[in-house]
Amino acid sequence: MNKQAVLQALSHVQEPDLKKDLVSLNMIRDLEINGNQVSFTVVLTTPACPLKEKIREDCQEAIWAVFPQAQIQINMQAEVTSILKASNLPGIKNIVAIASGKGGVGKSTVTANLAVALAQTGARVGVIDADIFGPSMPVMFGVEYKKPLVQEIQGKQYIVPVEQYGVKLISMGFLAPAESAVVWRGPMASKALLQFLNDVYWGELDYLLIDLPPGTSDIHLTMAQAMPLTGVVIVTTPQKVALADAQKGLMMFRQGSINIPILGIVENMAYFTPAELPQNKYYIFGRDGGKVLAERYGVPFLGEIPLVQGIREAGDIGRPVIAQGEEESLTYQAFQALAENLARQIAIRNALQENATAQI
Numbered sequence: 001m002n003k004q005a006v007l008q009a010l011s012h013v014q015e016p017d018l019k020k021d022l023v024s025l026n027m028i029r030d031l032e033i034n035g036n037q038v039s040f041t042v043v044l045t046t047p048a049c050p051l052k053e054k055i056r057e058d059c060q061e062a063i064w065a066v067f068p069q070a071q072i073q074i075n076m077q078a079e080v081t082s083i084l085k086a087s088n089l090p091g092i093k094n095i096v097a098i099a100s101g102k103g104g105v106g107k108s109t110v111t112a113n114l115a116v117a118l119a120q121t122g123a124r125v126g127v128i129d130a131d132i133f134g135p136s137m138p139v140m141f142g143v144e145y146k147k148p149l150v151q152e153i154q155g156k157q158y159i160v161p162v163e164q165y166g167v168k169l170i171s172m173g174f175l176a177p178a179e180s181a182v183v184w185r186g187p188m189a190s191k192a193l194l195q196f197l198n199d200v201y202w203g204e205l206d207y208l209l210i211d212l213p214p215g216t217s218d219i220h221l222t223m224a225q226a227m228p229l230t231g232v233v234i235v236t237t238p239q240k241v242a243l244a245d246a247q248k249g250l251m252m253f254r255q256g257s258i259n260i261p262i263l264g265i266v267e268n269m270a271y272f273t274p275a276e277l278p279q280n281k282y283y284i285f286g287r288d289g290g291k292v293l294a295e296r297y298g299v300p301f302l303g304e305i306p307l308v309q310g311i312r313e314a315g316d317i318g319r320p321v322i323a324q325g326e327e328e329s330l331t332y333q334a335f336q337a338l339a340e341n342l343a344r345q346i347a348i349r350n351a352l353q354e355n356a357t358a359q360i
Contacts (some may be wrong), residue, residue, distance in 0.1 A: 142318020
């Protein structure tokens with residue numbers, strides 16, 4: 001048994017999403033052999049990879065097929081991939097906009113829980129609350145009374161984001177009194193969004209989520225044209241009216257002048273499950289509307305989130321339900337699966353874009 005033989009065996013193990021073998025993807029690192037003992041590291045494309053155990057098992061089976069007596073130790077690490085080339089944002093690997101066609105579909109709730117779920121996997125996560133006129137992230141994270149600091153870094157004054165539950169946050173809610181209305185024209189709101197991106201010291205981030213206001217406005221156009229987005233997530237409910245607006249939002253990002261990839265659709269309030277009947281599902285707002293929309297436009301369906309009273313209560317007390325650690329709960333598992341599916345789609349998108357660039 002030698003390194004070349006082991007690598008040859010591992011070259012038959014495919015990364016399930018990228019459809020290439022681990023060796024050619026340079027995912028096998030630090031290979032060491034001592035007698036019949038072999039150890040190496042598999043570097044995943046995201047710490048939220050839902051297929052890490054399958055990859056581990058496939059590696060073991062591939063080596064045992066050639067060396068049945070081998071004792072195998074596999075370390076799993078992650079390096080989040082990136083295709084962003086923004087010189088002014090060197091530390092941010094992926095920027096993902098969370099959008100909805102209409103208000104009231106729970107977009108901010110999804111964003112908050114998604115951010116915490118990604119952070120719990122070990123990813124470095126930030127959130128921009130881009131709803132300038134109705135910011136909600138400070139309340140949802142329980143930091144509505146905190147104020148971000150200003151710090152000079154490399155000769156420039158930066159706003160330092162507030163941190164909570166492992167997530168870095170910036171919001172107009174930190175900068176304007178909660179009881180005051182922000183009365184701005186569209187260009188002023190768009191400028192504020194750009195300042196949140198460029199004048200905040202984000203440091204190193206794997207994922208920066210942008211919680212957009214509902215609709216299709218100046219802020220959406222500014223973001224699409226001025227930010228190097230990895231892609232967009234569309235949040236909807238099964239309702240017909242919500243789906244119609246979500247469809248408009250999806251088509252806006254697909255316009256030729258914008259042309260931002262749709263990473264997937266999330267169906268929020270998909271069904272109601274009462275606490276005393278956890279096995280029952282009541283489809284109050286309709287059924288499978290998000291799935292049908294995803295199939296119609298050929299985009300991934302990232303998951304469905306149930307309508308559960310605890311999600312609303314968690315947002316009101318400033319502790320997202322995913323941060324409460326109830327791993328057996330339906331909502332915890334739903335948001336965890338959503339985070340894994342989104343991270344997976346980002347990795348696939350980055351790999352496809354990288355291959356396309358290499359072929360030009």
